[in-house]
Amino acid sequence: MHIKNPGYWLTALILALAVQTPVSAHPGGVNGEGCHTNRKTGEYHCHPERVKTTAAPASIVSEPALPPATPIPAVPATIATETPVTPASKILKLDYQGFTVWLDCSKRGPTKFRYSAQRDSGNFKRYPDFFLDPNVPAECQQTSTKPYGHGYDRGHQVPANHLDYSDVAIKQTNFMTNILPQTQQMNRGAWERTEEIIECYRDIDELLVLGGVIWGDNPADDFFIESHGVKTPDAFWKVIIRGTGQDERAIAWIVPNSTDATKKNLDRYLVTVDEIERATGESIPVADYAKHDKPSNSWTIPHGCNKG
Incomplete structure (x- = not known):
């Protein structure tokens, strides 16, 4: 055609x-x-x-791929959370190596802590620097690791010395999630004496140590809201439990965050476990008969105890 x-x-x-x-x-x-x-x-x-x-x-034919390797972090990852972070509930449970801290996101600080103090078997040294926890949301942490100033120390809730069997654990105690403003007199005085009691008695018995914060409402000493995003607590509480069954014993303190809280004044701050439960709403895992006992004096430091 x-x-x-x-x-x-x-x-x-x-x-x-x-x-x-x-x-x-x-x-x-x-x-x-x-x-x-x-x-x-x-x-x-x-x-x-x-x-x-x-x-x-042939170039695209290959052996079955191996599963990706799990990266090994320099510091084991923080395990969070006890409950999801929501407007109604902003508490993160942080399980570090050898201790646990509950972090109040709304306050950018730890609200309570818990650990077992066992026989001293280590000598790792405390870190000179402080750190933010890389695994915790920024909005839940303090905004700086710098010293507080105004006569306040970066006060540990869980002390490094009680975890000196692990270099990782010691570093984690210097996370700001474990730190709050404490007056120098209190941090190096009454609060440190409670740590010395634990240091000595952990070689006698395994101890369960619980503690936390009483925030109060005193804006006059809230010097660190602008620099660190955190308020200054009014007081701190601590309970030490030793023994089991009928031999279970407990000692407890509520230590004011003040310049008067020196070592020699520690006995002034002795309270019953029951008083702490009523003041904080916490449930302390100790026998009922031990909740109402208050010794007349803090446990005596045994002669020859190495408190270092």
Whole structure:
């Protein structure tokens, strides 16, 4: 059939070039998609039944992939949370190596802590620097690791010395999630004396130590809201439990965060476990008969005890 209209052939040529593939059309043959151009009619059409199935190139054949390796962090990751962080509940439970801290996100500070003090078997040294916990949301932490100033120390809730069997644990005690403003007199006085009692008695009995914060409402000493994002607690509490069964004993203190809280004044702050439960709403895991006992004096430091 003779087609006089030259535009027909121009259209057919453009169509053929537009669909050209790396496998060229040829009489009777098809390209990689199973298609070709009928040279007699100029029609481009396909034959799906003539598509050849080819093996995958050797270059993409490989052995089954191994599962990805688990990265080993420099410091074991923080395990959080006890409850999800929601507007109604903003407490993170942080399980560090050898101790646990409950972090109040709304206050950017620890609200309570717990650990077992066992026989002293280590001598790792305390870190000179303080750190933010890389695994805790920034909005739950203090905004700086710098010293507080104004006569306040970066006070530990859980002391490094009681975890000196582990370099990792000692470093984690210097996370700011374990630190709050404590007056120098209190931190190096009455609070430190409670730590010395634990240091000495852990070689006699395994001890369960619990403690926490009484925040209060005293804006006059809230010097660190702008610099660190944290308020200054009014007081701190601590309970030491030793023995089991009928031999279970406990001692407890509520220590004011004041310049008067020196070592010689520690006995002034003795309270019953029951008083702490009523003041904080916490449930202390000690026998009922021991909750109402208050010794007349703090436990005596045994002669020759190495408090270091």
